[in-house]
Amino acid sequence: MKRRGVLRRTAVAGLALATASSILTVATGGVGMAAPADSARAEVRGSEGTGVVPGRYIVVLKDKQATYSSVRALASTFVKQHGGTVRQVFDSALVGYSATMDQRQADRLAAHPAVDYVEPVRRLSANGTQSSPPWGLDRLDQYTAKLNKTYKYPNTGSKVTAYILDTGINVKHQDFGGRATMGYDAIDPPPPTPDPEPTDPPAGGVQANANGDCNGHGTHVAGTVGGTKYGVAKGVKLVGVRVLDCDGYGTTEQVIAGVDWVTANAQKPAVANMSLGDVVTIPSLDEAVKRSIASGITYSLAAGNSMMDACKTSPARVPDAITVGATDRVDMRAWFSNYGKCLDVFAPGVSIVSARHDSNTGSVGYSGTSMAAPHVAGAAALLLHANPTWKPKQVRDRIVTTGVAGAVYDTKGSIDRMLTVGSITPTRSGFGFKAKSNGKFVTAASTKKALVNNGKSLGTAQRYDFVNAGSGLIALRSKSTGRYVVAPSNGTKPLIASHKTIVKSAKFQIINHADGTVSLKSKINGKYVTAPKSGTSTLKASKTSIGSSEKFNIEAPAPVISIKSKASGKYVVAGSKPLIASSSKVTKSAKFQIVNIGDGFFGLKALANGKYVTAASKGTKPLIASAKSRGVWESFDFLDYNGDGTVFFRASDNQAVSAGSAGTKQLISNKNIKWFDFELGLGKGEKFTVSAA
Structure with missing residues (x-):
């Protein structure tokens, strides 16, 4: 099923439809066919499949320096020898041509010493400062x-x-x-x-x-x-x-x-x-x-x-x-x-x-x-x-x-x-550093223990705030100690999260690499922070060059979001009672942490009480943040992304979450999804705006 410009999941559990007018897709080609017995064996690539246009081929030549005239001349010669009709000649991005011919002619041509390969033509489909810009x-x-x-x-x-x-x-x-x-x-x-x-x-x-x-x-x-x-x-x-x-x-x-x-x-x-x-x-x-x-x-x-x-x-x-x-x-x-x-x-x-x-x-x-x-x-x-x-x-x-x-x-x-544009200030909260040397997170256990890359997961002791230290530098504030990471004694001693203020030894430069990793360069001595592979030795700003041990992957924390009802314009809140869109501002009770499950599905943990939102009684009762752990009925997904910036939520019962036509009722997953309707049979009461909180 396809919807112009908007992506939609299928009604089949565990599957999703990702082919829309905003991306081009074709059917898979089959196994190439051998040349006839009276010619040298050669493969016409992908000559089967529903995406193939019958009787049309692209011929790619081996001579990548050939000019338009020489390609055209060779194509004309091939037509006279093997039959067919030349359609278009390529000499810039590709050296070759497209032609109309039958399978036998294509097989013969694929065996020619001047031809690199022959493919069937396939049918494709489309898959300063500005105020108040698009998001x-x-x-x-x-x-x-x-x-x-x-x-x-x-x-x-x-x-x-x-x-x-x-x-x-x-x-x-x-x-x-x-x-x-x-x-x-x-x-x-x-x-x-x-x-x-x-x-x-x-x-x-x-x-x-x-x-x-x-x-x-x-x-x-x-x-x-x-x-x-x-x-x-x-x-x-x-x-x-x-x-x-x-x-x-x-x-x-x-x-x-x-x-x-x-x-x-x-x-x-x-x-x-x-x-x-x-x-x-x-x-x-x-x-x-x-x-x-x-x-x-x-x-x-x-x-x-x-x-x-x-x-x-x-x-x-x-x-x-x-x-x-x-x-x-x-x-x-x-x-x-x-x-x-x-x-x-x-x-x-x-x-x-x-x-x-x-x-x-x-x-x-x-x-x-x-x-x-x-x-x-x-x-x-x-x-x-x-x-x-x-x-x-x-x-x-x-x-x-x-x-x-x-x-x-x-x-x-x-x-x-x-993607970013221009110069931006590197300030963030709650991120982790995973050492490339051993795949473990950098841990700040206390103000008296040096940093070690031994964390198996991204917990509180493995999280850091990026604080702007001026001149393109940052300071790292440990979430567990509340102190800044420093390179003591001009960097000769191991890094430790112990300082209350941003001093020179607490300043670092983040260096981004093309492979997606980063390195940290200490301001105090101009050396790179290294994390030994063992995971038992401490981190130290001691290297003059960058190798695997000086590279880290920065790990994003689970997003914290707010959910606003399109119908009422109010934010959804959680607590001891079922979820309802009743708040005019984003308070702690209106914040939820997204916990990834995989394949686009997630759990919602309410910051108000640290519990997961569940579709109570298998979706027959209103949503409530009451589950201590995540199971089937604590799983949701974004059913659809709407053109107006809103989303539809879906629960495990394959029903859309609704706040009622006016957006004032307790949230419940009870709306049937009409898969062949352009709006899925859903209205304002099922639309929500999700934003970073």
């Missing part, structure tokens, strides 16, 4: 999820061009201020000639559509990259590259044609955004993106919405690109977001408001990693504006190393970095 922008200029209703940006990116490979752009939308144009259309190109000559121009052309986008996905993405109100880089030049049609569908042939055009025509410095992808790997698409990056264009790629390892998807797995996962308003990984070692950074991707295509003034809210990626593309444009000669790797590394470490909850093996 995603507000999140970019601060260390924590608590928003301050401003977005400070270092420049506007006006010296940079951003290419949006998508469904096109409504160039007339007022949020673009005349900075948006359509550059290339791979969906409606001129018809191919039946017998191409080496001098024929490449297929494709400028979109004839009056506005440039008949779907909306591309306009929304472009607005997040560079809209005046909704965008990260408010002065960037935007160029639409249409590779998906009005229904959000396209083919690998069309997407590669778009990448090829960008590679050949980009005005640099340039960034490209691809909020599309696949649930399988496509070597030709990966190669095209990789070669385009090598030409000097920075790419931001959506990780995908399939709750799977991004390393198994294309083009998200391309290591030279910036692959982006999605987070929600409280810095949790969005339940739909792909994950894994191929991710480079997380960015806001839930209920993101941006420009809409069917109005020159309107806006709409979408969710998906498609919405997270353009935040990064905009941030890349800001970096290139200030550093126009930077190469894509420099841009990628800066985005990763300046991202907030340890900000994202439930990373599922991904790098723990949250």
Whole structure:
């Protein structure tokens, strides 16, 4: 089941649907077929599956230096020898061509010594200071999820061009201020000639559509990259590259044609955004993106919405690109977001408001990693504006190393970095340091015991507040001792959390690494803090260089949230009585800690009494914070992310949580979910706004 712009879970327990118009998906291909007996054996990759377009192939050549004319000439020769019709020629991002031919012809061609490989064409689908900005922008200029209703940006990116490979752009939308144009259309190109000559121009052309986008996905993405109100880089030049049609569908042939055009025509410095992808790997698409990056264009790629390892998807797995996962308003990984070692950074991707295509003034809210990626593309444009000669790797590394470490909850093996823009003050509360040397947390047992990396979990003794110490430095205040960590005797003695005030020996510089880890450099002696692998020796600022023992992962604590009823505008409170939305402000009784269960499910622990919220009597009675431990009936999930920024909660009985039509009743999970209704059969009484508390 699919809902335009909004992601929805299925009604089947344990499963979730992550394919939406905000991310591109295709069916899995099958096993390659062998060549006929009368030719050399060769494999046509992925020649089966429902996503395959019959009779159309992409031919990739071995000569990566071949020119357009030579590729065209070779394609013409192949057609004369083996039959078929050439459709499009690629010579920038990919060296090869697409053609119409039958399976036998493709098998013969795959065996040719000049051919690297042959793939079937697949059908794809779209998967300064600003006051009161959209929440995603507000999140970019601060260390924590608590928003301050401003977005400070270092420049506007006006010296940079951003290419949006998508469904096109409504160039007339007022949020673009005349900075948006359509550059290339791979969906409606001129018809191919039946017998191409080496001098024929490449297929494709400028979109004839009056506005440039008949779907909306591309306009929304472009607005997040560079809209005046909704965008990260408010002065960037935007160029639409249409590779998906009005229904959000396209083919690998069309997407590669778009990448090829960008590679050949980009005005640099340039960034490209691809909020599309696949649930399988496509070597030709990966190669095209990789070669385009090598030409000097920075790419931001959506990780995908399939709750799977991004390393198994294309083009998200391309290591030279910036692959982006999605987070929600409280810095949790969005339940739909792909994950894994191929991710480079997380960015806001839930209920993101941006420009809409069917109005020159309107806006709409979408969710998906498609919405997270353009935040990064905009941030890349800001970096290139200030550093126009930077190469894509420099841009990628800066985005990763300046991202907030340890900000994202439930990373599922991904790098723990949250996108940031500009210079921000590193102040946070309750974070832990996990030593890379042995995977244990740094413990401050008392004011008389030195720090040791021996903690098995993130408890009170393993938590620290980051306090601004000025000049880009921080001080670490232990949650267990309430004292600052110091490097005594000019750093010659072990670190200990014993000092009441921030002195010179309590100041450290956090150094972010591209692998997601951090190091601590002591101000007192200029040396790096080391954590021995044994876990029995103490930490000391004693190393002049950085190795594995000088690296740490910063671990985020479980988010503390408030829950506000959309219907009543009041905050939900807990205690000895059932949950009810009755408070006009966020007090302790209105705060809940999210405890991760996995796969998007979580428990809610009330700060008022330290107990878990339970759907009492198997959901037949109101929710109440009364459980000492977490079980089946203490499990919830965000059923849906709504365009207005609200969420629906679901309990274990597969019912939506409701506060009544006016939002004044005790919360209970008793609302039936109508899966084939656009609003799920739910109303205001079931809508809640979740914010960091």
